[in-house]
Amino acid sequence: MADKDKKYNVLNASRLSVAPMMDWTDRHCRYFHRLMSRDALLYTEMVTAPALVHGDAARLLAFDAAEHPVALQLGGSDPSLLAQATRIATEAGYDEVNLNCGCPSDRVQSGRFGAILMTEPDLVAACVRAMQDATDLPVTVKCRIGVDDQDPTTVLPDFLQRVSDAGVARFTIHARKAWLQGLSPKENRDIPPLDYDLVLAMRDRFPDLHLSINGGVNSLDTVQDFLDRGLDGVMVGRAAYHDPATILLDADARTFGRDHAPTAEGTVHAMIPYIDAHLAQGGRLHQITRHMLGLFPGRPGARMWRRHLSENAPKDDATSQTVLDALQFVTQVAAQ
Known part of the structure; x- marks a missing residue:
């Protein structure tokens, strides 16, 4: 792992990030992606706080120094466990800790974390307060625009307000609802319609927050369009995994203005x-x-x-x- 005292600019790196994806964005995948882009922010698969606190943390958190800047995504809803997991992540040398409030799987719901937390913003606020007290790293949140029958135009701004009042300044918003009843996790990635306009409206409503958008982005042209429209960052998921060359080989030059063009x-x-x-x-x-x-x-x-x-x-x-x-x-x- 890298020198833990070295600070990486995750704020700049988050102009383009590769989403946390279960079974995909492991350490080997991240190393591979890092060879194509020196600047993009890379995320781990989601690791649950209980697994990290009570399990083999060294194995779960192993990564190569070349992966920096790299963020750990945590799943959980117990402030104490999340604080302990955040301390472990900090000691391990990660550059950011992200709380998952967007995953719609049944397993995640039964554990009271992931997208179900969109219904409990005060609990999320308590979680991120505990996490921030445990680290000097950025603590961020990845969320949906709402779940099930919630009205996203009401729920999303309320969620952002309550959680940002607890100290979180950076959010990544998956611009789809999650349907916790009736759709599988795979269907939740495609069937609920994207509402980019709502996320863009949050940019105007919360000018002091750092907002990234996620969902359906499959080209650097789209990345640049969102940046040009005022968003602070764009997170790319499946396109970065299935077609990494298209998303990452030109990212440093086009998105970060760097003279780096690997093949x-x-x-x-x-x-x-x-x-x-x-x-x-x-x-x-x-x-x-x-x-x-x-x-x-x-x-x-x-x-x-x-x-x-x-x-x-x-x-x-x-x-x-x-x-x-x-x-x-x-x-x-x-x-x-």
Whole structure:
């Protein structure tokens, strides 16, 4: 892990962030994404506060120093447990701690955290107060515009007001309702309509808050459009995972004004030392390459790249050469 005394500019990095996504944004995925963008803010998968306090914190929080700036997303609704988890995250060297008030899964609901917390803003306020008392890191909140039969035009501003009164200055708003009854978590990512205008209206209503928007963003053009319209940041989810090259390779130049323009092929080669180190520690190749399958969308040879990795990376004798062999399907076509 990195020097814990070094401070990273998460405020600037949050102009473009990659959303916390369960089973996807693990440490291998984040390392891969960081090779494509030096500046974007990366988030962990959600980790529950009880799991962190009572479980194997070292394993749950492991990350590479190269991932900075990186934020930990916590799930929970017990202020005391969240405070303890926040202290652990601070000691581990994270740059931000985020409270999940947006996940709609049944498991999350039964634990009284995630999107169900949109119905309990005073509890959220108590949670973030406890978290802030436990750290000098930024404590942020990711939320929905409402749940079930709530009226988002009333619920969202009330939620932002109450939670910001508790000291939170940065929110990421998923511009969809979550239907906790009747829709699956997967359906909740697509079926409830997006209401970008409501989130944009919050920009005018709360000019002192730092607001990022999330939901349905699939291009840097859309990212820039939201920034141009006054939002402070844009969080990209599935598009950044399934098509990382489109979102991240040009992000530093276009979104952050940096002279950094990596290539997809170069990113593969840059992953090789990381892969070799992971395998030397007893890891498996597919634990890393499953995050790399979407690197060459629409390019000749992309299907064979995916197929070769899908078929060969899970094998016991798979090595980084397996990745370089897969890359040949792309580079050889390009050279013809």
